[in-house]
Amino acid sequence: MLKGQYYQNPYIYNFLTFLKLWKDCSLRFEIARANVEEGQSVLDVCGGTGRLREFLPSGCSYACVDASSGFGPALLKQGIKYIQTDLHNGVDIKRLKSDVVIMVVSLYQFRHTSMHDLLESFKDIAKKVVIVEDVLPQGKVEKTLKKKIINYLCAVEYFQPLELFSAQEFKDVMRAHGYVCQEHGPRYVSGCFVS
Numbered sequence: 680m681l682k683g684q685y686y687q688n689p690y691i692y693n694f695l696t697f698l699k700l701w702k703d704c705s706l707r708f709e710i711a712r713a714n715v716e717e718g719q720s721v722l723d724v725c726g727g728t729g730r731l732r733e734f735l736p737s738g739c740s741y742a743c744v745d746a747s748s749g750f751g752p753a754l755l756k757q758g759i760k761y762i763q764t765d766l767h768n769g770v771d772i773k774r775l776k777s778d779v780v781i782m783v784v785s786l787y788q789f790r791h792t793s794m795h796d797l798l799e800s801f802k803d804i805a806k807k808v809v810i811v812e813d814v815l816p817q818g819k820v821e822k823t824l825k826k827k828i829i830n831y832l833c834a835v836e837y838f839q840p841l842e843l844f845s846a847q848e849f850k851d852v853m854r855a856h857g858y859v860c861q862e863h864g865p866r867y868v869s870g871c872f873v874s
């Protein structure tokens with residue numbers, strides 16, 4: 680019954696994410712927000728239910744790109760510009776010029792498909808690109824049962840079951856594309872590119 684619902688139903692996504700992250704539930708957005716100035720336009724790639732918008736400085740405009748057909752209606756209802764596209768096929772979002780491109784806890788999903796293309800294409804969309812990733816502590820692997828549950832909940836046609844990056848793997852990818860890395864406690868690492 681819950682198969683695929685994590686990436687289809689915004690209420691289930693927000694509720695389960697809240698249970699998972701608890702008091703740190705907003706941290707990933709606060710890390711991203713620190714890179715945005717008042718009045719800038721922000722493109723949130725793999726923006727999910729669009730919660731990043733609540734954290735942006737005043738006067739910012741916000742658009743969300745994601746493959747979910749379930750999140751779109753709720754976003755459009757809130758007046759959010761929503762572009763539905765499967766990013767495994769690369770990006771046709773160059774037309775979406777923005778001041779800042781942000782991607783939160785999503786890059787790992789593309790590590791065997793379009794990851795390198797995405798990291799380069801984002802540079803054509805915005806002068807600043809910010810990637811925030813939830814990383815595994817060095818030497819730790821995700822528990823099999825946890826992975827099975829996540830894969831079941833996320834089972835939509837565009838989702839590819841994959842491991843999170845370790846902190847070092849993520850930093851290596853970021854640096855290879857000229858992004859500057861910063862650690863934010865044990866859970867998050869960000870990569871920032873400014874042209």
Ligand SMILES: C[S@@+](CC[C@H](N)C(=O)[O-])C[C@H]1O[C@@H](n2cnc3c(N)ncnc32)[C@H](O)[C@@H]1O
Binds near residue numbers: 782
């Ligand atoms: C872990 S969620 C992160 C959502 C949001 N950034 C956040 O932090 O709450 C990953 C998001 O990536 C989207 N996604 C997964 N695969 C995708 C694909 N191939 N193309 C576009 N979006 C995809 C999912 O629909 C989901 O909204």
